[in-house]
Amino acid sequence: MWGHGNAVPLHDCGCTIQRSVHVQIVTHFLTTMPEPLQKIERTLQQLEAGTNEQVSALFVEVRKKFNDQEALRRKENNPTNLLVFWTTWLGRKSGVLTKITENWLKPSPPDLKRIVGQELNSLKAHIEAVRLEQTAATEMAAESAASLREREDLSLPGVARPLGSRHPLRQTFEEIERIFLSLGYSVVAGPEMETPYYNFEALNIPEHHPARDNMDTFYMAAPSGAAPLLLRTHTSPMQIRTMEKQQPPVRIIVPGKVYRRDNPDATHGFMFHQIEGLAVDTDITFCDFRGTVEYFVREFLGPKVKTRLRPSYFPFTEPSVEVDATCVFCAGKGCNVCKQSGWIELFGAGMVDPAVYGFVNYDAKKLSGFAFGLGVERLTQLKYNINDLQLYFQNDVRFLRQFA
Ligand SMILES: [Zn+2]
Numbered sequence: 001m002w003g004h005g006n007a008v009p010l011h012d013c014g015c016t017i018q019r020s021v022h023v024q025i026v027t028h029f030l031t032t033m034p035e036p037l038q039k040i041e042r043t044l045q046q047l048e049a050g051t052n053e054q055v056s057a058l059f060v061e062v063r064k065k066f067n068d069q070e071a072l073r074r075k076e077n078n079p080t081n082l083l084v085f086w087t088t089w090l091g092r093k094s095g096v097l098t099k100i101t102e103n104w105l106k107p108s109p110p111d112l113k114r115i116v117g118q119e120l121n122s123l124k125a126h127i128e129a130v131r132l133e134q135t136a137a138t139e140m141a142a143e144s145a146a147s148l149r150e151r152e153d154l155s156l157p158g159v160a161r162p163l164g165s166r167h168p169l170r171q172t173f174e175e176i177e178r179i180f181l182s183l184g185y186s187v188v189a190g191p192e193m194e195t196p197y198y199n200f201e202a203l204n205i206p207e208h209h210p211a212r213d214n215m216d217t218f219y220m221a222a223p224s225g226a227a228p229l230l231l232r233t234h235t236s237p238m239q240i241r242t243m244e245k246q247q248p249p250v251r252i253i254v255p256g257k258v259y260r261r262d263n264p265d266a267t268h269g270f271m272f273h274q275i276e277g278l279a280v281d282t283d284i285t286f287c288d289f290r291g292t293v294e295y296f297v298r299e300f301l302g303p304k305v306k307t308r309l310r311p312s313y314f315p316f317t318e319p320s321v322e323v324d325a326t327c328v329f330c331a332g333k334g335c336n337v338c339k340q341s342g343w344i345e346l347f348g349a350g351m352v353d354p355a356v357y358g359f360v361n362y363d364a365k366k367l368s369g370f371a372f373g374l375g376v377e378r379l380t381q382l383k384y385n386i387n388d389l390q391l392y393f394q395n396d397v398r399f400l401r402q403f404a
Pocket of ligand 1: 333
């Protein structure tokens with residue numbers, strides 16, 4: 001046993017192990033150290049080693065001790081012991097190599113210095129080589145552990161990204177566009193801010209015309225002297241804009257937002273969506289009109305739905321009709337939605353009033369055509385039995401998810 005405390009390498013390694021634990025481990029090492037290592041506490045003189053052979057024999061003992069301890073440490077494979085092990089052998093203040101330098105090499109007689117130096121260097125090289133090998137092995141183990149940890153596990157479930165869906169109104173838009181594109185119509189868009197001319201006058205709705213009363217209009221604040229602007233109350237202005245630019249035949253639909261000064265409730269909003277339709281050519285008859293309307297309704301609501309036309313009035317069509325369909329909820333038998341009538345009102349339409357052609361320099365004697373205005377909210381409500389228009393705009397995913 002090492003007799004004096006100050007020779008014990010207690011916690012001089014700068015390691016982070018708790019001092020008491022460190023002392024315990026070091027003490028364990030030291031108490032299990034057999035005779036050879038205790039000799040490094042004494043000088044060669046005290047050990048009575050006076051010849052090269054005796055010195056070499058001492059180093060052989062020390063090296064054997066190192067190899068034995070290294071083998072033991074490898075077997076235990078404890079990272080805490082590892083640190084203490086290397087501190088014991090290589091610690092700068094009181095490691096074994098330092099002790100040999102201090103106790104054997106420095107005080108050795110001149111004739112032994114050479115052999116002590118040689119043997120010490122050889123031992124040092126041996127210990128360093130083992131330490132390098134051990135460090136590399138530790139690093140490799142850490143690396144393979146890390147690569148094992150980072151390996152992609154293909155059995156893990158994927159990250160589910162919630163998919164959005166198209167808004168029910170957008171779905172209706174696309175459905176209607178699909179139907180009319182298949183009939184040879186083109187889709188055009190127009191400005192939401194319009195002049196009174198395109199929104200009213202050119203559509204045969206002069207100032208003071210009672211039809212303007214039905215469309216409470218948002219007027220834009222314009223600088224004095226500037227032409228007044230309004231938010232369009234229907235998509236019909238694009239009839240005029242298209243016919244101004246294009247000679248017949250004209251077959252267009254105009255999807256878009258329209259604005260009216262209505263208080264929001266289950267059937268009204270200050271903004272809603274329309275799809276305007278217009279067909280003008282040299283020989284379009286009322287039969288073409290009726291056939292187109294029936295085809296559209298059957299495509300949109302189903303093949304069993306029947307249509308009927310009721311007389312109505314719009315300033316820019318003559319004759320004007322309301323298009324009704326047999327109720328999709330009761331198949332025409334009568335229910336709450338259709339107020340027991342078996343019919344539901346779909347949209348307004350009619351043959352283009354010849355007066356409108358006058359505004360766009362079309363020859364009213366040679367040309368004829370029809371127009372219709374589909375309410376997108378209403379058609380969506382009928383198709384999916386939605387009872388409140390406000391649901392479209394509240395962004396409640398519980399509502400929207402039903403259309404995903
Ligand atoms: Zn019904």
